[in-house]
Amino acid sequence: MTPQFRHLALPLTLVLLLAACTPGGGEEAAQGDGAAPQRTTATRNDLxxxxxxxxxxxxxxxxxxxxxxxxxxxASATIRADRDSNVAAQASGTVERLLADEGERVRAGQVVVQLDDTQARQALENARLQAQQSQISLDQARTNTGQATASLGSAVQAAEASLSKARQDAASAENLYGLGGISQADLNAARSALAQAESGLAQARNTLAQNGRGGGSSLALLESQLASARAGVRQAEENLSRTAVGAPFAGIVVSLAVEVGEFASQGSPVFRLVDEGSVKATFNVTPADAAALTPGTRLNLGYAGVNYVATVQDASGVAGTDRLVPVTARVQGGGNLPVGGTAQVRYRATLGGGVLVPTGAIQVDGGENAVYVANGTSARRVPVSVVAESGGQVAVRGLDAGAGVIYPVPPSLQDGASIRVGAAASAAGSGGQSP
Known part of the structure; x- marks a missing residue:
């Protein structure tokens, strides 16, 4: 090929290649300009x-x-106790020993604070000696009086025998004088002897009576002295017992007001005792909550960062002017709580029951509450009535338990919309209650 033809062949080749790369280029070249409108019409019909x-x-x-x-x-609760006592010393003295620690449980009568009892013991010993001496004096007086009474009684008996003989002699003298057997002088002598015997008996009896009266008075005085000495012993024993300050009832020693070596005055508090079984919390709730707080219901009571368990005893009171019902709960192990102090009571109140759904599943349309449930591949709108709501949970009526409620709800969701359901979850969790 000559050089001039070689230069003409290259542009022609490029033109053919471009025509082959054009879509439908071969057919369009064959059909010409009239074929293009027919191809376009067919494509639109297919679409x-x-x-x-x-x-x-x-x-x-x-x-x-x-x-x-x-x-x-x-709720705010007030701490109370049926048995709470600031135990005071019944005698004055220096604290010698503390026999219980704060927070320790003690039985009724157990000594908690012991005061110095040296003087009280000495006073008791002196009182006992005094009573012993009085007893000895009374015993001696009774012995002496008994002996004197016996001697004077014998004298009375002798005087009575002398009188009896004098009467016999006087009677005999009267008979003999009538017969002329004795003289007037002998008769007078017999009569004088009788009068002396009568006087002697009267004197002996008077002496015996006087001895009885004197001895009785002496004995009565000595008996009174003995009774007084014995009373002194009892008082000394009582004073000694007061140096030991004991628990008037079983409970917990909440606090000690004295230390060893301090002086405690009579009537001053030395320790505080609380019967932990009598500690209570009183608070007020609405009538609806009071109806649910039946006796035996357990509550949580918090004070100063410590939690206690409280059990409802009574919630049957009548609502006051504030429309609240008083509730009383017994606190377990609350002996350390301050009587009159304020604590916080926490309890769970039931708002209502029904079928539980998340709060966000409720849709409001025209004043009507509704949820959307998955009905196969479409969404179905179900009107519901709200019973209660709390903590992201709503109890409703009008919805069947077990229904698959759409949640979260897409903004564009409508009744009858086509849906594709992913994994399902429980609306109520494991317990069926709000947190």
Whole structure:
């Protein structure tokens, strides 16, 4: 090939390649300008005949379950105790020993504070000696009086015998004088002897009586002295016992007001004792909550960072002017709580029951509450009535337990919308109650 033809062949080759790369280039070249409108019309008809595409919303569901909605309440409670005592010293003295520590449980009568009892013991010993001496004096007086009474009694008996003989002699003298057997002088002598015998008996009896009266008075005085000495012993024993300050009832020694070596005055408190079984908390709740706080219901009571268990004893009171009902609960192990102090009571109140769904699943449309449930591949709107709501949970009526409630709810979701359901979860958790 000559050089001039070689230069003409290269542009022609490029033109052919470009024509081959053009879509439908071969056919369009064959058909000419009139074929292009027929191809375009056919393509549009094919597109119009294809089915319209639809978009299904991807949703998640939660399983509705029957349960109750509860809420935790907090109330201010006042600490009280049926038996709370600031035990005072009944005698004055220096504290010698502390026989119990703060927080220790003691039994009734157990000594907690011992005062110095040296003087009280000495006073008791002196009182006992005094009583012993009085007893000895009384015993001696009784012995002496008994001996004197016996001697004077013998004298009376002798005087009575002398009188009897004098009467016989006087009677005999009267007979003999009538017969002329004795003289007037002898008769007078017999009569005088009788009068002396009568006087002697009267004197002996008077002496015996006087001895009895004197001895009785002496004995009565000595008996009175002995009784007084014995009373002194009892008083000394009582004074000694007062140096030991004991627990008037079983309980916990909450605090000690004295230390060893300090002087405690009579009537001053030395320790505080609380019967832990009598510690109570009183607080007020609404009538609805009071109805649920039946006797035996356990509550949580907090004070100064420490939690105690309280058990409801009574919630049957009548609401006061503040429309609140008083509740009394016994506190377990509350002996260290300050009587009259304020604590916080926490309890759970039931707001209502029904079918539980998340709060965010409730949709309000035209004043009506509703939820959307998955009905196969479509969403169905179900009107519901709200019973109670708390902690992200709502108890409703009008919805079947076990229904798959759509949650969260897509903004574009409508009744009958096509959906694609992902994994389901429980609406009420393991317990069916709000947190």
């Amino acid at each position: 119009d005949a294809a089915p319209a595409k639809t978009t299904a919303l991807a949703v998640r569901t939660v399983r509705a379950r029957t349960g109750t909605v509860t809420v935790q309440r907090t």
